Amino acid sequence: MKVLTDSHTAGPRKIGGWATAGLLCALLAVPALGLNSFAAAADTFPPTSPYLGEIRRDASGKLIVMPAKAPAAEAAGQSASGTARILRVGPQLAIRTIAAAAALARDGDIIEIEAGDYMGDVAIWTQNKLTLRGVGGRPRLIAAGASAEQKAIWVVRGGDITVENIEFTGARVPDKNGAGIRFERGRLIVRNCHFHDNENGILTGGGDGELDIEDSEFGHNGRSEGHNHNIYIGAIKKLRVVGSYFHHGKGGHLLKSRAAENHILYNRLTDESGGRASYELEFPNGGIAYVIGNIIQQSAATENPNIISFGAEGYQHPDNELYLINNTLINDRPEGGSFLIVRPGAQIVKAYNNLLLGKRPLNTGIDGEFINNPNVDAASFVLADRQDYRIRRESPLHRSYRSPGTANSGMELAPIREYVHPAATRPLITTPTLPGARQTLQPDKAP
Template identity: 50%
Template sequence: VAVSGFDFEGARVAARNGAGIRFEAGQLTLRRCRFGGNEMGLLTSNDPRAELVLQFSEFAHNLRPDGHNHQLYAGSIASLAVWGCWFHHGSVGHLLKSRAAVSRVFYSRLTDEAGGTSSYELEFPNGGVALVVGNVVQQGPMTDNPIMISYGAEGYRWPRNTLALVHNTLVDELPEGGRCLRVAPGAVDLLAACNLLVGNGAHLEGAAAGEYRANAYAGPEVFADPAGYDYRVARGAALPAPLDPGRREGMPLMPTHEYLHPCATRALGARPALPGALQTRADRHKRASQA
């Protein structure tokens, strides 16, 4: 089943988990849809054969009366694939939570932004294969949880547990500093490569034993307009060149696209020249107070 071009708003139920879509079984592809003002954005069952694909869709401002919510909650399904989507303005819950055996989150934007109070930006509570490539991830100053990405916090249940974080831009705006990544103890194949980390968050290398390569650290001045959530690298900003991140689970991890705001992607004409998600540089934005 494919659904394209719909807005899903205002779902409310007595159990307080009214979702724009509740996906129970089969294969579902959503393109260019928007989920807003529901108690949950999209909620799935735990059918181990179900497969969900999300493309170029937006999830924001979904919350229930007690303040908890998830913009996307994928249960213990076979697979989740996210491409070119925008998750933002969560309230206490997570922007994206997936218990799927295989989760692929590519070229998307997951950002608290002004007023957002989400907990984790990305959570994979039961491990599994999680390939997270080319995403812009921002933790705001009002976050409900100082950890941006969590893996395995509720115990590993899948036979393969692989976490690959590759070419993501990770921005921590928590004043006292948060943690970019928490990985629960266990037999995990962890790769963190070619990410760009900005802010006070702890370095990726402290999360767990794994392979860490060519991650870059910088201040917010590296961006064109961090106050306006424009996380493109400013022209003239010096950053180290990335390396080939290799493969995981039979899939090459070298990005072929970049996220294009809002809810789009752009094909790269060459291999990435910068660490992080966004390869197209931009002029620095001058605000009135800076003019």
């Protein structure tokens, strides 16, 4: 039996025990018949019928029929091919809430969410090969005290899910670990999204999960106690973060990952004025970490003197390798501190072409390969006090780049892109010539 949607209720509702398909066909084909006339003939219709429309209640409570706009069942979202579907969500559409779309969605669907504010509209996604994207602007998902399973605005434990162009804000739960997204299983791609003012931006479990984050922003997430982070990745299989902007921590870290394999490429992790992040980047259990082409800045207000930490809580993975290549590292803490701390026991520590603005060298007794990691002053940059870390044209640093070669895995370590603010990257059209994350004098901001 199909279920009719009553727009006056929060979810689907069965009306009178009739099959939806039969009722729709009867009302659309013979509108002159009353409901009593239809009841006697309902069993003459086939068990399944094409989508023809919806039954709703008008302001007086009377049942009315809303015919489908096209045979392809646009309101339900079925494509012309009859396989993949597009489910459209919006306050004036047949599917008004994200929670309703989550209940209706099937493997392979595309959920398009109209721009606007969605208050307390939380959801759990368990499907496979699902795409969730904002259209017509970036929709704002405002927790407003609600949470899915007392965990997050969205809980994701599907097979392969992509989230694009959505804003998550305000997640708070009783155990103080509320997240914009709680990722528990499968593979998740987050692209062009914004997470702010949550207890955690993204929080993951462990297992064989894989998380890709591209061109996204994380700011003002965490709690003053320092146990929450802009993003906190558990012991998953793989994390990849590219072209993203992390800023203004609230006592926790800008990015913390326990993943077995980490690709942190061409991002901006800058705590900035008013930020109080602890570490900017931490891998507490080691693993393999490729940290290439990032701008990483510690604010003056931090209580932690260290910027990047590797293995501080003990190595939990069979392979523990850190590749720190062509990053620009800035320590604005007046008392100074360490750019990098590494627990003894890592198999490989390789640091090439990192540019340091601060008082101490990169290597303070760490066992590893450290090549061409110069300390510079603020005058080396175009406008360091405004986070514009392009190297001046007249700087002697030009053509001082040293090739980092390959990682133990065979991966080429030379940067091939550079970060562009806010939350984007662009390809390098020539071989790198400079230390640090910025290789060109092109404008720092994306057009």
